[in-house]
Amino acid sequence: MEAKTETAAAAxxxxxxxxxxxxxxxxxxxxxxxxxxxxxxPQNAGPQQLQQIVNKLLNNEERLPYSFYISDEELxxxxxxxxxxxxxxxxxxxxxxxxxxxxxRIRPVSRCxxxxxxxxxxxxxxxxxxxxxxxxxxxxxxxxRFWDIGTQTPMYTCTGHKNWVLCIAWSPDGKYLxxxxxxxxxxxxxxQTGKSLSNPLTGHKKWITGISSEPxxxxxxxxxxxxxxxxxDARIWDISLKRCVIVLSGHTLAVTCVKWGGDGVIYTGxxxxxxxxxxxxxxxxxxxxxxxxxxxxxxxxSTEYVLRTGAFDHTGKQYSxxxxxKQVALERYNKMRGNAPExxxxxxxxFTMFLWEPFVSKHPKTRMTGHQQLVNHVYFSPDxxxxxxxxxxxxxxxxxxxxxxxxxxxxxxVGPVYQISxxxxxxxxxSGSKDSTLKVWDIRTRKLKQDLPGHADExxxxxxxxxxxxxxxxxxxxxxxxxxx
Numbered sequence: 001m002e003a004k005t006e007t008a009a010a011a012x013x014x015x016x017x018x019x020x021x022x023x024x025x026x027x028x029x030x031x032x033x034x035x036x037x038x039x040x041x042p043q044n045a046g047p048q049q050l051q052q053i054v055n056k057l058l059n060n061e062e063r064l065p066y067s068f069y070i071s072d073e074e075l076x077x078x079x080x081x082x083x084x085x086x087x088x089x090x091x092x093x094x095x096x097x098x099x100x101x102x103x104x105r106i107r108p109v110s111r112c113x114x115x116x117x118x119x120x121x122x123x124x125x126x127x128x129x130x131x132x133x134x135x136x137x138x139x140x141x142x143x144x145r146f147w148d149i150g151t152q153t154p155m156y157t158c159t160g161h162k163n164w165v166l167c168i169a170w171s172p173d174g175k176y177l178x179x180x181x182x183x184x185x186x187x188x189x190x191x192q193t194g195k196s197l198s199n200p201l202t203g204h205k206k207w208i209t210g211i212s213s214e215p216x217x218x219x220x221x222x223x224x225x226x227x228x229x230x231x232x233d234a235r236i237w238d239i240s241l242k243r244c245v246i247v248l249s250g251h252t253l254a255v256t257c258v259k260w261g262g263d264g265v266i267y268t269g270x271x272x273x274x275x276x277x278x279x280x281x282x283x284x285x286x287x288x289x290x291x292x293x294x295x296x297x298x299x300x301x302s303t304e305y306v307l308r309t310g311a312f313d314h315t316g317k318q319y320s321x322x323x324x325x326k327q328v329a330l331e332r333y334n335k336m337r338g339n340a341p342e343x344x345x346x347x348x349x350x351f352t353m354f355l356w357e358p359f360v361s362k363h364p365k366t367r368m369t370g371h372q373q374l375v376n377h378v379y380f381s382p383d384x385x386x387x388x389x390x391x392x393x394x395x396x397x398x399x400x401x402x403x404x405x406x407x408x409x410x411x412x413x414v415g416p417v418y419q420i421s422x423x424x425x426x427x428x429x430x431s432g433s434k435d436s437t438l439k440v441w442d443i444r445t446r447k448l449k450q451d452l453p454g455h456a457d458e459x460x461x462x463x464x465x466x467x468x469x470x471x472x473x474x475x476x477x478x479x480x481x482x483x484x485x
Contacts, residue, residue: 023079026093027054030385030402031340038093043080050075054098065101067444070094072400072407074444099385102425104314106468107485108440109430112454113470114152114482118145123474125167125461129174131312132467134191135482136177137474138165144179144187145480146194149470152482156194160187169211171222172310173325176239178225180208186227188239198242206230212260214280216310217333220326224280226266228258234268236280246283250276256296262303262333263342263359269296275346277358291364294350298378302343302401305382305422306336309466314424316467336384343401345387347375353389355404366404370397377419381426386443388429390417396431396441408446412439419461424468432459438473438483454481 022040027050029035035057041049047068055063068075075082075096083090121140128135135147144158144165163182170177176197177189184204188197210228224245228234234248234255253271260266265286266278275296277287301307311319311328319325344356345368353368353375373392380387380401387399396410396417415434422429428449429441436457440450457476464471471483 023083023090024093025079026095027057027098028095029338030097030099031338032095032097032402035098041079043083044078046078047075050096050098065103066098067101069097069099072405076444100383102314102383102427104425104468106423106425106428108423108428108442108449109452109471109483109485110450111484112452112481113484115454116147116152116154116480116482117478118154118157119143119474119478119480121164122460122476122478123480124164126463126472126474126480127168127170128463128465128472129170129191130172130309130466131174131316131318132465132469134174135465135472136168136170136191137472137480138168138179139474139478140164142181144168144177144189146189146191147480149482158187158189158194158196160196160200161185163207166208167211169213169225171213171225171239172216172308172329173220173222173322174312175221178211178213178227180211180227182207184208184229184231186211186237197239201237201242201244203235203244203247204229204231204233206254209254209256210258212258212266214260215262215307215329215333217262217326217330218264220310220322220329222310226258226260228255228268230254232270234258234266234278236266236283246280248276248278248283248285250285257299259299259301259304259344260307261301261342261344262307262337265358267299267301267344267358269299269346271295273348275299275344275356287358287362289346289354289356289358289362289364291354291367292346292348292350292352294348296346296348297374297376298347300345300378300380300387302380302384303333303336304380305424305466306332312466314467340402343380343384345378345380345404347378347389349374351375351391353378353387353399353404355387368399368404368406370406370409371395373416376417379420379422381422381429381443382424383426385426388420388422390420390431392416394433396420396429398429398443398446410439410441410446410448412448412451413437415458418459421462421464421471423464424466430462430464430471432462432473432475434458436475438462438471452483455479
């Protein structure tokens with residue numbers, strides 16, 4: 001009898017230990033949608049075991065990589081270690097966010113591979129083509145230049161602007177580049193020849209502040225783009241008609257930024273503190289987003305990376321027809337967007353940012369505070385998981401791209417941060433500053449990965465190529481620098 005009791009007691013003890021050693025978890029996708037019912041997981045389970053569970057839950061034919069987050073912190077240790085360290089209560093199900101990872105990995109850039117002179121004045125803007133194979137720049141010397149990345153030499157010098165070239169933008173099919181100047185005119189260039197595709201496009205009365213192309217999944221070949229200006233208007237242009245087709249007027253002060261969204265609407269941010277949402281067939285105002293107490297400086301879309309790259313991805317595949325390109329671009333857009341609405345983040349002179357879901361509500365989802373100076377640039381990571389912000393307070397901050405919650409501050413720059421850019425796998429963030437350096441930040445460790453000095457003066461513009469291979473930077477010292485892994 002005693003032996004039986006002992007066995008029963010041992011069984012109860014075992015059972016209790018098992019219960020103690022298991023933790024109730026709720027696995028969710030990045031939008032907090034549960035992948036299934038809450039489940040008991042062994043406390044010694046770590047990211048690798050969770051990978052297997054998630055791939056099984058989702059019936060993935062090929063095993064896909066995931067990373068796991070509890071309260072915005074990546075789980076890189078077994079659950080028990082995390083729970084002890086963070087003194088987490090396990091009385092109710094522990095939510096674990098499962099974030100799909102890029103199947104490819106981008107090497108951090110670590111050295112300057114070329115310093116190319118050519119521009120006669122400051123380099124104000126740099127941009128890689130959607131497939132990452134070409135590079136363009138705009139300068140205070142009034143020219144646009146195309147650069148040969150293979151040989152790291154100048155390819156074409158495009159003249160025609162009367163004043164500083166303030167912004168440039170590629171069409172997502174890579175067929176043309178648009179540039180806008182301080183005089184208010186726009187030019188379209190053929191990257192294959194460096195020749196102008198039309199006479200200067202005139203209509204704006206003051207300088208151009210931003211340019212954005214219609215996404216490839218909505219229209220290929222890409223014909224339309226939108227420009228924003230200090231004159232308070234945004235204008236939609238048609239490349240094949242070589243003229244302005246719609247004027248978006250309604251802002252009472254300068255339009256500072258513009259984005260053509262994946263759902264077919266245009267967003268404009270202005271010094272009148274508002275963001276306006278426009279439909280693009282007649283140019284009607286469909287929504288107004290209010291909340292900022294000062295100028296809106298920058299807008300970012302959660303789908304920006306797939307809008308920029310259209311049908312091109314890290315594999316470098318080229319396409320034979322516009323129809324095929326449009327189809328692939330649509331598939332990439334739908335996969336990136338999922339079932340969630342397209343999200344928008346705005347950064348302002350009032351030191352704050354707002355996260356919006358403009359199709360859901362005209363009210364902001366979250367007010368994002370923490371910067372001590374104006375917010376100059378905001379940018380979503382390619383996978384939409386993060387938002388990064390650059391500020392005149394010399395910091396770069398990282399936020400949750402779904403909730404808008406503050407995650408981390410990257411400190412190291414000793415001057416205002418002008419621009420940021422993401423690696424294609426969303427694991428690294430690049431910043432360029434008035435302090436003449438570029439810095440690469442590691443998102444997982446939240447630390448400085450690489451310090452890149454080399455420019456002789458302020459760095460105005462940085463871009464990480466969409467294929468992840470290289471970084472370009474330009475600034476006050478008139479040179480263009482290419483950086484490699």
